[in-house]
Amino acid sequence: xxxxxxxxxxxxxxxxxxxxxxxxxxxxxxxxxxxxxxxxxxxxxxxxxxxxxxxxxxxxxxxxxxxxxxxxxxxxxxxxxxxxxxxxxxxxxxxxxxxxxxxxxxxxxxxxxxxxxxxxxxxxxxxxxxxxxxxxxxxxxxxxxxxxxxxxxxxxxxxxxxxxxxxxxxxxxxxxxxxxxxxxxxxxxxxxxxxxxxxxxxxxxxxxxxxxxxxxxxxxxxxxxxxxxxxxxxxxxxxxxxxxxxxxxxxxxxxxxxxxxxxxxxxxxxxx
Amino acid sequence: xxxxxxxxxxxxxxxxxxxxxxxxxxxxxxxxxxxxxxxxxxxxxxxxxxxxxxxxxxxxxxxxxxxxxxxxxxxxxxxxxxxxxxxxxxxxxxxxxxxxxxxxxxxxxxxxxxxxxxxxxxxxxxxxxxxxxxxxxxxxxxxxxxxxxxxxxxxxxxxxxxxxxxxxxxxxxxxxxxxxxxxxxxxxxxxxxxxxxxxxxxxxxxxxxxxxxxxxxxxxxxxxxxxxxxxxxxxxxxxxxxxxxxxxxxxxxxxxxxxxxxxxx
Amino acid sequence: xxxxxxxxxxxxxxxxxxxxxxxxxxxxxxxxxxxxxxxxxxxxxxxxxxxxxxxxxxxxxxxxxxxxxxxxxxxxxxxxxxxxxxxxxxxxxxxxxxxxxxxxxxxxxxxxxxxxxxxxxxxxxxxxxxxxxxxxxxxxxxxxxxxxxxxxxxxxxxxxxxxxxxxxxxxxxxxxxxxxxxxxxxxxxxxxxxxxxxxxxxxxxxxxxxxxxxxxxxxxxxxxxxxxxxxxxxxxxxxxxxxxxxxxxxxxxxxxxxxxxxxxxxxxxxxxxxxxxxxxxxxxxx
Numbered sequence: 144x145x146x147x148x149x150x151x152x153x154x155x156x157x158x159x160x161x162x163x164x165x166x167x168x169x170x171x172x173x174x175x176x177x178x179x180x181x182x183x184x185x186x187x188x189x190x191x192x193x194x195x196x197x198x199x200x201x202x203x204x205x206x207x208x209x210x211x212x213x214x215x216x217x218x219x220x221x222x223x224x225x226x227x228x229x230x231x232x233x234x235x236x237x238x239x240x241x242x243x244x245x246x247x248x249x250x251x252x253x254x255x256x257x258x259x260x261x262x263x264x265x266x267x268x269x270x271x272x273x274x275x276x277x278x279x280x281x282x283x284x285x286x287x288x289x290x291x292x293x294x295x296x297x298x299x300x301x302x303x304x305x306x307x308x309x310x311x312x313x314x315x316x317x318x319x320x321x322x323x324x325x326x327x328x329x330x331x332x333x334x335x336x337x338x339x340x341x342x343x344x345x346x347x348x349x350x351x352x353x354x355x356x357x358x359x360x361x362x363x364x365x366x367x368x369x370x371x372x373x374x375x376x377x378x379x380x381x382x383x384x385x386x387x388x389x390x391x392x393x394x395x396x397x398x399x400x401x402x403x404x405x406x407x408x409x410x411x412x413x414x415x
Numbered sequence: 416x417x418x419x420x421x422x423x424x425x426x427x428x429x430x431x432x433x434x435x436x437x438x439x440x441x442x443x444x445x446x447x448x449x450x451x452x453x454x455x456x457x458x459x460x461x462x463x464x465x466x467x468x469x470x471x472x473x474x475x476x477x478x479x480x481x482x483x484x485x486x487x488x489x490x491x492x493x494x495x496x497x498x499x500x501x502x503x504x505x506x507x508x509x510x511x512x513x514x515x516x517x518x519x520x521x522x523x524x525x526x527x528x529x530x531x532x533x534x535x536x537x538x539x540x541x542x543x544x545x546x547x548x549x550x551x552x553x554x555x556x557x558x559x560x561x562x563x564x565x566x567x568x569x570x571x572x573x574x575x576x577x578x579x580x581x582x583x584x585x586x587x588x589x590x591x592x593x594x595x596x597x598x599x600x601x602x603x604x605x606x607x608x609x610x611x612x613x614x615x616x617x618x619x620x621x622x623x624x625x626x627x628x629x630x631x632x633x634x635x636x637x638x639x640x641x642x643x644x645x646x647x648x649x650x651x652x653x654x655x656x657x658x659x660x661x662x663x664x665x666x667x668x669x670x671x672x673x674x675x676x677x678x679x680x
Numbered sequence: 681x682x683x684x685x686x687x688x689x690x691x692x693x694x695x696x697x698x699x700x701x702x703x704x705x706x707x708x709x710x711x712x713x714x715x716x717x718x719x720x721x722x723x724x725x726x727x728x729x730x731x732x733x734x735x736x737x738x739x740x741x742x743x744x745x746x747x748x749x750x751x752x753x754x755x756x757x758x759x760x761x762x763x764x765x766x767x768x769x770x771x772x773x774x775x776x777x778x779x780x781x782x783x784x785x786x787x788x789x790x791x792x793x794x795x796x797x798x799x800x801x802x803x804x805x806x807x808x809x810x811x812x813x814x815x816x817x818x819x820x821x822x823x824x825x826x827x828x829x830x831x832x833x834x835x836x837x838x839x840x841x842x843x844x845x846x847x848x849x850x851x852x853x854x855x856x857x858x859x860x861x862x863x864x865x866x867x868x869x870x871x872x873x874x875x876x877x878x879x880x881x882x883x884x885x886x887x888x889x890x891x892x893x894x895x896x897x898x899x900x901x902x903x904x905x906x907x908x909x910x911x912x913x914x915x916x917x918x919x920x921x922x923x924x925x926x927x928x929x930x931x932x933x934x935x936x937x938x939x940x941x942x943x944x945x946x947x948x949x950x951x952x953x954x955x956x957x958x959x960x961x962x963x964x965x966x
Contacts (some may be wrong), residue, residue, distance in 0.1 A: 182829060182857045194639050217641065225639045228855075232629045233636035237548040237580050244651035249641035257651045279583045282722055293640065310855050312722075312884035313926050339857045380858040383929030390951035395964040404929065408936045414962035415941075588776075594736050595777040598769040599838060600793025602761065610793075617789065620779035624824070 144208045146172045146301050146333040147193060152202035154188055161200070162188050164356040170349075172300070175327040175334040177344035177364075179379065180353035186337045187228075189353070190305040193335070194225050207300060221250065224294030226307040230286035231278065239265065239281070240274040243293045250297065264292040268322055284315025291322055302326065304336040308343065316340060341368075345382040345402040352377065369400050424546055430659060431473040431544045436553030438660035442667040443541050449670055450533050454677035461670040462533060468666070469540050480539040484532060495524045547579035552652055570644050577633070585626065592621050683710040683733070683846070687742035690728050694740065702728040704902035705742070712846070715872050715879040717889040717910070720899030721923050726882050729899065730848050733880070734767035735760040747845055765794045768844030772851045775831035777838075783826075784819040787838045794842065804841045812837045812867060829860045836864075840871070846878040847871065853888065865892055886928040890914060890949065898923065915946050930954070 147170040154163040163185045170176050178186050191197045192204060195216045204211045206219050227233050236242030243261045252260065265271045268288040278286060287307055294302055304323060308316040320343045327334045336343065344350050350367040352360040354377055360367050368374065368385055381389070384403035388410075391398055398410040426432075431439075449462060470477060498520040505519030542550070555572030562568050593601075601614045690703040702725045710716055720726045731737045732744055735751055744751040747766040771777070780786035784805065791801045809815060812833040818826075823834050832852075839847070849868065853861035869892055871877045883889055889896060889910065896913045898905040900923055906913070913919070917927040917935060926932070930951065934944050937958075945957050 181859060183827065191635070196635050196638060217643070220639065220641050227632060227636055229629075229632055231584055232632035235577070235580070235633070235637060235640075237546065237576065241548060241651065245637075245642070246640040248648040248650055249643070249646075251647065251649045254649055254651065254653055257649075261651075277583075278580070279587075297641075313886065314884075314924055317926060341858075378859050383933075387929075387933060387951050387954070391955045391958065394952070394955035394959060396955065396958060396962055397964060404933050404936055407933065408940055411937065411942070411958065411962055412940050414964075591771055592777060594731065594769075595771045595774065597736055598734055598764055598771075599777070599790035599842070600761065600764055602758075602793070605758065613789075617777075617779050621776050624779075625776050 146170050148205040150203045153200045155200050162356050172333055173331045175347045176349040177347035178337045178351045179344050184353040185356040186353050187305055190303050190337055222300045224299040225303040226290045228306040228309055230283040233290050234278045234286050239276050239289050242289055243296050246293050246297050260296050264296040267295055268292045283311045284318045287319050301333040306337055309339055341380045341382045364402055425543045427474050429474050435654050435656045435660045436545050436549040437556055438664050439541055439545055440553050443537055445667045445671050446537050449674050450530050452674045452678055454674040458674045458677045461673045465670045466536055473540055473544050475543055480536045483535050491528050498524045548576055551576040592618055682712055684745040688739050689741035691740045702902055706904055708904055712878040713876055714894040715892055716895045717893040718882045718897045724899040725902040726899045733848055734764045734769050765842045766844055767846045768839040768842055769848045770836055770839050774835035777835055778823040782820050783823050783834050786823050787841050790838055790842045808837050808840050829856055848880045850882045890928045
């Protein structure tokens, strides 16, 4: 069973121009997929379709083997969590603990189990010391980690990150990215991350490039980012490590195109 | 914005902070009725004893609780002037031709000022010692019996708690927009009427646009997390009354009963 | 004339239980005509500092000399109103300050408040539009039908049209996709290089600071920690780590290479320069 299967999916906000055009995509269970592309490429629309906040114009969406319909929407959402872009506008509780509890309350988890689940989930995102903190006293990165804890409390199978780091400062970005990687490695949760951050996309197992509502490329980060023609046509940025590797190659240093600084330095050491 | 004492929670962790919000709300209601009982000036003595006790245990300074009165001083003076001009009962104090001042002008004004002051102190004690969310939870639980007659207690409580949750966010936003427009030369104090209307619009329109944006995103986030206003939910916070609550409620009732008796004699 | 800040202190909600000292004695000389970065953690006082630059807030103590104005705790706000025209302040997410029915009216709002003649405003709008990447066809449209990035351009045009001598930008590229962010930053660079505007950039993005700024001011706990030339500054990445900010990719790479025994020219800040340093030390073909 695949985590998410999209078949010939199209969507339009106004009924005229299609924001997504005949998208077919399979996301295997336990994988980490990054969806990249410019604003307006349809990335966020895709996320809202998968979680059932929007309805497709045509095509089907299967989540964990079930085709999304009005009837099973609530059941499907038990297994799928989403972290949105704006840290403030998804913080519902008045404290960290209350916010993590919100999903548990909605899913009628017994009161006596809540405290334990809240503490465990907060610990996973390193927010244990902040259970009674109010959102005004938290940084954007901390709020996003609380949002992740709120989802982890539901033990989901799939987590969608919808530009969750784009409003954060670099520290916040780094801490959330670190969290995403940990989740994928340790718990085998399927991750779908919609992002502008190429450093983050480089840590995914798969990258999907969306351009004007269609899939322009799909593959491993190495495959996609080394497709020079595509990257320059879409004017997409490269991960810094790869950019550096390419610059060094151009100067005649014989190294592979690697994705990050650590790999780059390792490769250079071997050439010493 | 930062000088408003009324309605702000102070995390002082006193015995009153730990009380059940339900008993605090009920006590506030009882005390408000008591304040308005026509028990004469002597009737305020038991109320003052109650307030002094509450202030002592909540570790609030009287000056802090009275801060909220500051903006009302002009209203009080205005009230006094009106009363002096219209009151025609009580003892005649001054008589200069048509200008006559009767004693009731002062006593009636004093009543109003005392009542308002007492209510504000009581409300300040409640909000300073009760987290907004606990307050909402208390209101929800107290309204629960009315659900049978179709009052959506849970929805009301959810609306209040979201409103409370977003007040600081919206205050920040208002400050930012005010600063942004001030940087574009907006001056709320000087200028013609049309300029002032434009200036106010330049604050209100962006604030509404952003508030609607937030509401939209918040609704998505709540739905994605499985919120359904018509469904039953379990609750994380459970309220529990202790002996302190029972004692405080008994105290409030004693004050109420004393003043009730004072009304008759 | 440089901006002179002397012994500046600022306290929020003075005399209440919520009293908070945001600036604790700031002394700075900010040169004009350059691109200056102000960095620091949230709560370090950088936002409070920049709000003093156009007298949105007045010092609790100390003084500021800027664009011919001398601002002290006793300064009357109505005497410094015109300073707000000379120092353009662009807040974070400025798209949320739009409110007029048409883009033209919104851009004209600022200069109108400052009493600029309508003909002059028209002329300024015509000059500004291409700078921010918009054209005259937009003028009669509502700002609310634009995309987020376009709204931000309109908002920035609304400040540029005031023709400020100093432009203060608080995270102008936050939330934009990398391409739009780069276009936005290039716009500010053009304003600096061609129109000789002083640009003060409050940013968390060290890639932008390294790439676009001449000088860096580091704020910490309401005080100035360091003020340095940008290339000199990035030779000490530990200053950044102390305030929990990650150095730019190239600085990290240089550090890692040095730790692994490579000889790196400390003044190299481009990948090409770095490649030159490395060439002699690793096997390469030419």
